[in-house]
Amino acid sequence: MEKTLSDTYKDILINEVLNNPDKKFNDNTNNLLSALRRDTIDRPVIFVGKGSCGVIAGANGTYDAVKEYISARSINAELLEVGCGGFCAAEPVVEVQLPGRSRIAFQQVMADQVDHFLDQIFNNILDREKAVAQYRNQYHEPWEGIPFLDELPFFAHQKRIVLDQCGLINPERIEDYIAREGYQAFIKTIRNYTAEYLCSLVEESQLRGRGGGGFPAGKKWRSALKTASDKKYVICNADESDPGAFMDRSIMEGNPHRLIEGIAIAAYAIDASKAYIYTKAEYSLALYRLENAIQQAKEFGLLGEDIFESGFNLNIEIRKSAGAFVCGEETALISTIEGRRGMPSPKPPYPSEKGLFGKPTIVNNVETLANVPAIIHNGPQWFNRIGTETSKGTKLFSLTGKVKHTGLIEVEMGTSLQDIIDKIGGGIRNDKEVKAIHLGGPTGSTIPPQHFDTPVCFEALKKVNTLMGSGGMVILDEDSCMVDMAKFFMDFIRKESCGKCIPCREGTLRIHEILENITRRPEHESGHQTLERFKGVMQLEGLAEVIRDTSLCGLGKTAPSPVLSTMKWFRHEYEEHIFDRKCKAGVCKQLRSFYIDVDKCTGCMICAKKCPVNAIIGSEKKPHFIIDEKCIGCGICLDVCKFNAVYVK
Amino acid sequence: MDFEIEVNNRKITAHQGETILSALHRNGIQVPTLCHMENFTPTGACRMCMVEVEGKSDLIPACSHPVEEWMKLKTHSPRVVKARKTIVELLLANHPDDCLFCVRNNNCELQTLAAELNVRERRFPGKKEKHKIDPSSTSIFRDPEKCILCGRCVRVCEETIGVSTVDFIGRGHSTIIGPTFNKSLNLSNCINCGQCIRACPTGALHEKSHFPELQEALHNPDIQVVVQYSPSIPVTLAEEFGMKAGKDINGILNGILRKIGFDKIFDTAFAADLYTVELAAELQQRIDSDEQLPLFTSDCPGWVKYVEQFRQNLLPNISHCKSPQQMMGTLIKQHYAKEAGISPDKIYSVSLMPCTAKKFEAQREEMTHKGISEVDAVLTTRELAAFIKLNGIDVSDIETEFSDKPYGEKSSAGKIYGVSGGVTESVMRTLYYKNMGRELTPKKVKKARGSKGQREGSLKMKNLELHYAIINGMGHAKELLDEIEKGESKYHFIEVMACPGGCVNGGGQPIDSRKEDIKARGKELYKIDDQSSINRAHRNPHLDSLYENLLEAPRSEISSRLLHTTYKKRDVLP
Amino acid sequence: MDNPLDRILKQYPNTRRDNLLPLLQDIHDSLGYLSEESIIKVSQHLSLPSSKVYGVATFFDQFHFEPQAHFVIRICSGTSCHLSGSAEIMDEFKKTLNIRPGQTTRDGVFRLEEVPCLGACGLSPIVEVNGESHTGFSVQQIADLVEACKENVA
The missing domain is CATH 3.40.50.11540 (NADH-ubiquinone oxidoreductase 51kDa subunit)
Known part of the structure; x- marks a missing residue:
């Protein structure tokens, strides 16, 4: 186990450091602080990132394996837990600092790889595939050919004030914090x-x-x-x-x-x-x-x-x-x-x-x-001095969705959304087209690409009808359906509405119902029902406005934002769903149309047998055909076809 | 401090610190509300009272927002009206469409709002929440599907009555209001006071009704239907027929009841006199022996059930006297039946009460004799009005008539039982006379009157100074009861009424009773007392003959057997 | 004083109303659910009407009112997981176990829950079984997972 805090140690920190207004320290104190900051170390230090994201990715196993490794070999090394540095895609992250050398971060170190990994590093051999970056420190000799952390695009475009010590220090020790002022x-x-x-x-x-x-x-x-x-x-x-x-x-x-x-x-x-x-x-x-x-x-x-x-x-x-x-x-x-x-x-x-x-x-x-x-x-x-005219300092976001690098980021106010996607996020995964940014979680709003030059700033975002929100930032690509997104958020809000005020309680329920109707295949619908469904759609905007105007709390007032913003910027997607009964992104399952490729179909008849509504016709050994009017879009034919003959459009 | 604010382009005066709603109402500008309750802190739940304030992007709730000097308001702008209408439409989208079958048809706040806001089409078709009805209680019928979750019943039950039988359960659109574990009301700690019914804007809560049985009995030639009515009924009923609040129509009521076909009409106030005399004797006895003091009144069945549930160690302190309703019921089935030569099971005994808890009281085990209940059916004031209409009676064309002997005559001291403090006043008058041999003059017991939640006073008789207290609305009972349970009380006698104001404000009274109406009813009862020549229970001549012919003396063996009862502990959820 | 309920109540000598939630949480952690008895005892302990205690308890997602299942399967329905197909995973679990989220199978083996966000969006979709996370979960893994759990119980 690690060294427990001795009383003298504590006394120095309290009396010499905290209780010292002019901050002039004697050598003894300076040495202690330097050691606590791990500027000077006399034995290797291994940091395992044990934030929740790391733990879910398997950091506990990694930590235990490192501990086992050290004790089994009686190695004099210090093992520390640190928080999340923000680069979630790289978890579990292990960082190693050898005496005199820069602290270096390795990504995705799983428990079963620990032995091999540590064997290498203790012999000064770098696993260059796992090594992500090293920390800059004037006292330490850098590793060759490894970028510094602040050179990685993910970090280079961030400005870390709140997060400056996250992932760096041991969150379970007050002395580490005190040593850094x-x-x-x-x-x-x-x-x-x-x-x-x-x-x-x-x-x-x-x-x-x-x-x-x-x-x-x-x-x-x-x-x-x-x-x-x-x-x-x-x-x-x-x-x-x-x-x-x-x-x-x-x-x-x-x-x-x-x-x-x-x-x-x-x-x-x-x-x-x-x-x-x-x-x-x-x-x-x-x-x-x-x-x-x-x-x-x-x-x-x-x-x-x-x-x-x-x-x-x-x-x-x-x-x-x-x-x-x-x-x-x-x-x-x-x-x-x-x-x-x-x-x-x-x-x-x-x-x-x-x-x-x-x-x-x-x-x-x-x-x-x-x-x-x-x-x-x-x-x-x-x-x-940091930030924009009206919004000072930095803002944290959890960057998720379809960008290459997801994780926790902190940017200076004024950074444009485009920069966040391209520079920090590293662009969209799989070379897809970006469709929108959703800011502020379930009660937030969506911003279309034409406004990606908007800076992170309370007022500038308000100009594009968006609130900053608490920091949820989801990047959506061409595979995302905006109607489905709105429905997803309304479903969340409908369940989370406290039920106290009427517009939020009843209104979100109805909005969700209307969106369900839009994304549903109209089976056996009578003319009257179609009319009712259309009527609902026509109410959507007015209803959303009343909920915004009259709800009791912030949740209710912002509850219609996903609907209002997607309707504003992606109206064509709504119209497509309503009039053409199509979901281009293929997300709204019931609106998918299935077709059989005549060249691939062998006429095995399995799809016809499995179809719950007998919408597939065709005789044995001959290509089959799907009757679109009968099809309910369940997708069973797609699942059962062994010849990849069924496709969706 | 007063200042002016601008409303709909006109100036009105507002007081510093008051809400927008109060300023509007005082100036005669009506803004609809559903969750608002006078003298309660606003919850801001229904959003009906939203108004447009210049310079604010959102609409502002008038019920909770204080007035500010700069304000310029619009109370009925298109934006506001659209919002209100949408809210009502949203409620209707999740509300059963059975107005015509609803007990609150034509007397429903939601229905009225829908009409006022000109809701003419179903804009939000969709699924409605399904909930089970709860017919389990003897007094109150619950229909959660009609509930709009305004929370008024929850607040009345908690803050006015201090019982908290119901609360919100769950969250969001599936929230319902119900007792603990959403069990049925008969298993709950509900005391049946019915104040929740009065608070409910829709038909989600209403009293359990016994119309068919009553009609059956009225038209059965073998059955004699005997009716009694509580002191509050004649001073309230007029309101249900559009007359001024507090108008005493006792004589007309007698005429109406005869016209409907009731065979005998008795006045519960007669039994109240009997109750006074018996209670005074009991109090005297306890003071003499200095046992089980203070003595609590037992005429309010809500209060009695409350003690049986929550204050079981105070049970010995509750008077053993049956309530006036049950005393009258006993007399009808035991004494009157014999006198008239009718078998008790051929008498159908009906009581007209401003109270829903009386329905519960009437079916208590202790209130039956050899399987025959003393009171067979209890109708609230509201039900009585409906029953009169059902029987096609034109109220404007009725001659005044007298009630029937032998229990139709009362002293006015029995009459004031309808107001909180009335029992105390009547008992003090009689007790004083019994102790001092002369009447208490003036007869008015000032400290027993008033609208405060808790009142107290004392009465000097020879070497005894009798201390009494009055709890007016059970929400005010807790502190005093805690003191008594600790044995730190100086009181000899305590009157408790579950409903604030007493029976004139009972849970069976007209739904839309305003504060002024309730006050007017009480005032009328005191006026009757002022004008009456027989104004002390012990001066009721018919009571004398009842004791002579049957009961012998207060608390005699026979009177105890007929008029006294016992209580039991009820194990309910806390 | 063997009753765990009484033991927990004893740890709360202060009976102010603001202790209500911590108290319910402790009981829930210890029993796995809030029994009727525990609601009643809490309301007696804090001198609060039981309707209020029940009203508060039913407001929050955390509390269950029936004994816990052997396996609690929680499916993250956060935005990131939604985009990675968590709805489909939920549908399949519903079909396989024949219960809806918030319900427990009749044999008490499985309980299905939908959770707003487990906070590991980079690793979505995520399914948690008794606190153990399965990252990058796919519909194909469901049958095996369910089988393995069943064997474990047997």
Whole structure:
């Protein structure tokens, strides 16, 4: 096992590092910090990326195999877990740092390959197929012929402020964080700043909420600070429920102390002595690391009573969400923490005036809070020089879909969508044509290629009728059907609507029903039913507008966005589905038409026998024929044909 | 502070801190609502009250948004009306199409809104949620398919009554409102007060009805149908026929009932006098022996069931007296039957009550004698009105008549049983007389009156200062009951009414009763008391002869046998 | 005090309402589901009407009200998995097991669940069986998987 934290070690960090305003360290301290940063090491260090994505890809097995390897051979090496660096497609990632040499990252190191892999590297032999990149470090000798991490296109076009230490440091050790100037911003704050001044710093930085709405964080804090109350609360909203989004999880797994520091500063800004982190129960690793980090912060006196003799008290409690998308909405989240059904309530009153248990409460997203230590550390001007006129800093996205390189990315505000796809994402897989970007998860909007020059910026995105969203970014290619996408998201929202307000509860149900009707093959439909179906389609837009105009909470107000945006940009696809009864992308199964290639068909009759509606005719040993009018599009003929004679158009 | 806001291009005055809706209503501008309830915090669920505010991109809910000085509103712009109409259409898309068969036909908020918003076509055809009806309760019938999830019943049950039998179950479009585990209502902890029915905008909740049996009995020549009515009925019924709230039509009611074919008409207020005398004697006895104090009233069946379920160690403190309805029922089947020479099983005993819990009370095991129930059918005020119409009675053309002897005469102290505090007042008048040998003057017991949720007062008699308290609406009971359970109470006597305001605001009263209506009914009862010459229970001459001929004395052996009852513990879900 | 339910309740001496969800979560983790008894005990412990406890519990996806199946098959229906054909996988599971998502087979062996996103979008589609993830899952693997599970139970 690793060296446990000795008390002297801890004392140095507390007394010499944290409690040292002018930051002039003696040699002893400098050596310790350097060792903790792994600038100087006396034995090999092996880092295994154990974020959730790594674990799902098999990192636990890899980790165990490495451990086994070291102990079986009594090798003096250090084995560390790190969070996700963001390059999900490469998992499980193993990084190795030999004394004096650069730290180097290897991709897809599976458990059964570990022995061979380590044999090689300990003998200074590089597996060049697995080696992805190396870290730049002035003290270390680089490996030849291996690119630096910041030279990889995936990383070169990113700007990492929030994620700068994710994947680099051991998230389970507070000393690694402190060695990289962690908690300095917090200590500086409680020593030197008034709450009032802190709020003005954050206002000056122009930091905006990263949960989607982009509300100025400093303004929110000030409102809570101004409201007089005996108790106030900070809630960190980490209930990341957009399918396909994992920004918050990666921060919590990769650098939990960063988040805790951000929360602590926010709590000081509004004079709160209690904070909650509300996150998904499924995020077991994030939960474990947060608990661990809170415990360590308490041991270091960074949480608890009279923190660093400032008189400021703070306790952080973790609450697990029990699974409801709507609880990402702040008033619903507050209800849930209070032990009620997670149904939103009307605003005003805003939580910053009347929130948790009726007290002033600020609810901030993980990414927002994780930005705060850097802002305090480097000053607000540093922050507002990054980004665009109205949107400062960076934005995290989980880049998924049909690009070559998927993963977690952080880009400077102002980066164009096109650059994200081409430069960071490496373009579309299999040389397909890109069709759209979907931003913001189930309640987000779709952007067509003609607007890919739009920069990542709250205002610019609004001009193309899109909200920034919390960071889900899905790239769609020509094989995606936009009607199906809209239907998929409406199905999600329909299930996740809390049911409180009528337009969202009943409206999303009807929109989904209408979309089902569009993508359904009209079997045995009477003229009247056809009319009813068309009538539904005609209502779609008007209905979506009413839901947007009248719903109670943000979820409801944005619920129709997928439909409204796809109808705006891809109207022709809707028309194709409705009038031609065709889905060009071939996604809407019931609208597929099946044909038999007369040259390939041997007349074996299997398809005719299996067809549930007797839509296939033809005699033995003669090519068969499918009657389109009878066909229900089930696709059984396609599955059973041994001669590949059935094809779809 | 007041300021002006602009609504539909005209200025109106608004108070700082009030909601848009309250400012609009005060200025006579109507905006529709479904989930809104006066004096409750707004939930903002139905989105019917949306208004357009200049400078805001979304529509704003008037019920929850405070007025602000700069506001310029449009309450009926095309955008707003379209939104409201769409919302109603969405509700209708998931609502059974059986208005003509619905108990709330012509009295349904959803139906009214659909008409007002000119909904004329079915724009959203689609699947409707399927749910089972729940006919299990003796009092309340539940039809979740008609529920629009406004949550009004949930809030009344929780905040007004303090029972919380029902809550939302599930999420999204499959949400329903029901008791724990979505079990049937008869297995739940429902106390049958019926306030949820009054809160429901549609026909999702209504009372269980016994029309066919009643009609059968009325037209059966072998059966004598005897009816009694509660003090609140004559001061409420007028409203159901478009007359002014609080109008006393006691004489007309007698005429109507005779016309329908009821053979004998008795006044429950007579039994209330009997109840007062018996209860006063019981209270005296407990004070003398200093046992099982405080004494709680037992005339409200919702309250009695509540104690049987949730406060079982207070059961000995509940008065043993049957409620006036059941006392009257006993007299009818035991005494009147004998006097009139009719076999009890040839009498059909009907009671007209402002209450749904009385339906439950009437079928309690303890309220039957040798398999014969004391009260066979209970009709609410609403059902009575419907029954009058069913029988083709023209209310405007009825002569006033008297009720029947021997139980038709009452003191006005029995009459005020219809208001919260009335029982206390009547008991105090009688107890004072029994103790002091002279009447309490003035007869008005001021501290027993009023609309506060909890009231208290005391009465000095010789060397005893009697402390009483009144719980007006069971939502206000918790603290006091906790105190009593801990043994920290100074009270001798406590009156509890489940419904705030008492029976005049009972769960069987007209659905659309407004606050002013309820107040008017209570006021009328007090006016009757002011004008009456017989205004103390012990002064009721017919009561005297009843004791002489049958009951001997209050709490005598025979009176205990006939008029007193027992309670049992009920194990229900917490 | 052998009853695990009582043991958990004892860990919550504070009976404020905001303990409701953590309490239900602990019980659910320990029993695998929320029994009627547990709902009643929780409501007594926190002095909350049982209708409120049940109302809160049924609001969230996490809670089940029947004993857990031997194998819980969770199919990720996140955007990325959807694009990689998770709907088809779900359909096939439905057909093979003859249950809908949220249901348990009559023999109590399988339960089918749809989950919003397991968070490994780069490796989609993902099927999780009792917490163990199968990445890049395909319809063809279903029959074998189901067979293997059945054998395991037998």
